[in-house]
Amino acid sequence: MENNFEDHVKELYERANKIADVSFKTNYKNSKADKDVLEDFEKEFFSLVDKVNLSLMEDKDNFYGYFLFQMSRKIRFDINSPTAVNFKGAKYIIYFNPIIFLNLNIKQMETTIKHEILHILSMHLIRAKEFKRDYSTLVVNMAMDIVVNTYLDNLPPYATTLDWVNVKYSLKLLPYKPFEYYAEKLRAVIDLVEEGKDVPKDNDNKDKKIETEYSPENTHDIWEDSSEIDEKTLKEFTEKFINSSQKGTIPDYLDSVILSFKNSKGELPWNLYLKRLMGTVISNKKKTITRRSRRQPYRLDLRGQLRSYKAKIAVAIDISGSISDEEFNQAIKEIISIVKNYNHEITVIECDSEIRRVYKIKSVKDIRNRMNIRGATRFNPVFEYANNNDINLLVYFTDGKGEDKLQEVPRGYKTLWVISGRGDKLSLKKPYGVVKKLNNVEVKDDMSNINECIRSGYSMMNQEPEQI
Structure with a gap:
């Protein structure tokens, strides 16, 4: 079974590179033959995704498998991550970049799907828009990824994790802190680095292009393509997805995430x-x-x-x-x-x-x-x-x-x-x-220690291990 899966991945990876080459590096004419090739590839690719989902269903985290069942699936070669999500047409859509996704093993494939669903449960698709007014895109993306990835195992080697950020920027950030804590700490060092750059990154080229590597700065760009929808309505849609995905026992951390989502009032503290x-x-x-x-x-x-x-x-x-x-x-x-x-x-x-x-x-x-x-x-x-x-x-x-x-x-x-x-x-x-x-505050003896963790119940980020 495992060898068959790996062989399937290799075969699809080769086909993905050929299709991407034809689609983006040459003048793609959308001929019937080209469309047939792409449709056949999509069918094969999503059959592999079904195998990954089946593996999720057999795991204790089968919540993710049921959640994925309800999502639409699409292939995009122009995203900078193995997977991405947005909300369009009254449904969540999960996108796959086959060239990046097919470089993962099955456990890492599962994790990147869990990663996207945790972003949804955290209402990050809307919160990112709010915080990009005050923070750079890179800071917002990294802070949100730190929060989500703290709960996950079998991460891809390039994933933005707390340990990686601490080493890269010589920080001592603590785990299980809210998004705002990480954003504020990261802004202090990242903005300083960016300030010294004379030539900014060129984002003027809007043409689609093939992406073969992960980029923390662009990994959530697709969120901006979501349909315009108010937070209350999106929360209602998400809650329906959650209710349909809760089959049996779920891990404590995930139960805490869901409880925090359902108790949130949808407003800033x-x-x-x-x-x-x-x-x-x-x-x-x-x-x-x-x-x-x-x-x-x-x-x-x-x-x-x-x-x-x-x-x-x-x-x-x-x-x-x-x-x-x-x-x-x-x-x-x-x-x-x-x-x-x-x-x-x-x-x-x-x-x-x-x-x-x-x-x-x-x-x-x-x-x-x-x-x-x-x-x-x-x-x-x-x-x-x-x-x-x-x-x-x-x-x-x-x-x-x-x-x-x-x-x-x-x-x-x-x-x-x-x-x-x-x-x-x-x-x-x-x-x-x-x-x-x-909010109720915790009385502490050391009055000089600023409480970085805002316990508003707004999102999953407020959950610490001992509270689960």
């Missing part, structure tokens, strides 16, 4: 939303002749840009007793971690029915013990202060129980409401900003 807001606040930039334009580096007549804007961030804390010291200290640490790469100024406002104290902080050490005053809660004084002090961003921590209408509405700045774990909802009928829930 407050700290990730704050990170996005910072990207919009820091929008004023100055021109410089010492740096080329990053969008058009060949245009020497265009000047590059440097940040010259200091963001004034006000952090209001309701001291009426609705938020614990642990919750607030943890939240402040998150904020400092998020804004540390920007030119910023943080002002803490302690308030209840009125503003009790205002002071500036630069680090966690500057946080003062909260005043022991417990009055009622009014939001209006904070907005009066913000309107009179040229604030760019207001983050308001409260249990949400205050007025139902603001007398002083915000002028010229963004507002992020963060409701305490004890709170339910914001009393204001019109909040003039986004309202998020504060």
Whole structure:
């Protein structure tokens, strides 16, 4: 059986190279003879994929086999990975590059299929679009692959793994951390490397071409070809796939992944939303002749840009007793971690029915013990202060129980409401900003240690081994 499979792989690999050569290296005329050859190859190739799927079905991970049954299959010689996925026409499609795929053994073939399905369960196809606004494509791809590959064995030799990244970039990244943790750490080193490059990669050639090698930077390009669909609808489609694939017992890690997916609310937690807001606040930039334009580096007549804007961030804390010291200290640490790469100024406002104290902080050490005053809660004084002090961003921590209408509405700045774990909802009928829930935090003795792992239940990346 094994020898027959290997012989089948070799024979198909030779045919794949011949077809690719005809299809992409010459003027392919789509003659009937050429179409017949391609159709015959596809039939043989997918019969081999069926054998791989049968092997998956016999394994304890048969969830993947049932999931694959529901997916459409297509061959594309122009993708930079053995497999790829996207969502089109109300279904998931898995693509195979035969030249790369057929260089794998059967266990590695199984793994690359599992890899794509884990990306789906993690909602990476949508999350990648969100994070590419702030991170490079390479950083996003590598961070997401690290998360997925941590759960897999029998990876191809070129796979992006945590060990490989740590060695390549001299890092000490920890396993089972969320995507954001890896993205932030990788951006710090990868962007530095990319910054020193004078000639960017040429992506102007849109013509299809044969791809024979894996590329971490382009491996998920096909995600961008997915149909335009909102996150809620895609999640509903995915959940149907999941429910049809759960036959019998599944591994603990996969059960945790699925549970996290089903419990997700499909929205960014407050700290990730704050990170996005910072990207919009820091929008004023100055021109410089010492740096080329990053969008058009060949245009020497265009000047590059440097940040010259200091963001004034006000952090209001309701001291009426609705938020614990642990919750607030943890939240402040998150904020400092998020804004540390920007030119910023943080002002803490302690308030209840009125503003009790205002002071500036630069680090966690500057946080003062909260005043022991417990009055009622009014939001209006904070907005009066913000309107009179040229604030760019207001983050308001409260249990949400205050007025139902603001007398002083915000002028010229963004507002992020963060409701305490004890709170339910914001009393204001019109909040003039986004309202998020504060996740429960773990009380730790070392207050200088920033909690990198955001436990929002948003995706599979939040699952650590001891929690499974």
